[in-house]
Amino acid sequence: MSSGHDFEISGKTPVAEEVKRLGFNRFMALAEYVRDLPYGRPLDSEDILAPLKEKRGTCSFKHRLLSTVADDCDHSEVKLIVGLYEMSERNTPGVAAVLDRAGIAWIPEAHCYLQIDGQRYDFTGLSSGGSSPFESLLQEHIVAPAQLHDEKAQLHQDVISRWAKSYDWSFEEAWALREDCIKALGSNKAHQPPADFRHSS
Template sequence: MEKSFNLSGRQPLTKVCLDRGLTDFKSVFNYVKQLPYGRTTNRSDYRQVLKELKGTCSTKHALLKAIAIENGIDDIQLYLGVFEMNARNTPKIKTVLKEYKLDYIPEAHCYLKLNGEILDITFNNDYTPSFENTLIYEVAIEPEQIGDYKVDFHKSFLKTWIKNENLRISFNQLWKIREACILAISQ
């Protein structure tokens, strides 16, 4: 991230950041990026990232978008995308996909865009799945949409995908496979 914005004001999230010595958006971005990947106790509440010091694609990026909103930064957008999660762009799921004889599974993923450039800080290490080349769909969302909205959207997308691909698998089975993939990624 090249461009940065100074944080100001006493909004709740901004105050927590300033109290931790994070004075501009770039420092907050780097701080959140280095936090480990993991679900928080409430996957809909992006504020938990600052309390539990971990997060997923949804919570980490929604937190950053919320801080941008608090500081009047309009250049940064939060996106919900669906991409073909496969063994090439997400090597840790290779065994799961092979076991169920799937080439890929459509996965919902949250990320930021700044001036059209995708910013993805889901993982704090060299392991960053490259999803851009297999992006099927994307839509701008608000931080509050990372909970039920995202899950419902993803489930609806998967149900349509099963039907369109004429797969001989139930939605419940596919969701279990997806959860096994997420578990593999987090290890």
């Protein structure tokens, strides 16, 4: 993220005020901190600030927080994106064992990230693979932070359902496989955040 995309966290909303109280006055500093938090689902899925309180987050929780702060500071150029991509070991290290057991090379996954002035910024903090998920995108959708949970779930379920039919699997079987992949990512002790966050135009 270039310095030109950095800005002061100046909003007066409860979320922005709490972020400032925790010591974050610039968006880039907050984004870098969030990126380096461990990967994992917070217990309180309703709390925008959950990644900062529980010191962990998935792509959804981390980018929902960042996009909410940007909105609160009137930076509409920061957009929250849900991208559907072909998740494999090559672009998401840690899922190989799960996929291999199922005898498949990839499964559709929904990934959240930011788009700023036409560039994609991923602050999830997972290890970089041999390729970026952005190279295997199936769809992209701009969503509002408040609608992320419902819209991401619907978009992902629609894609998984169509994909499952190609293998003569039920939706439930395919979704369970996806959940196993996410668990594998959360327990992957070998992963380290990349030295610098990835971005793509």
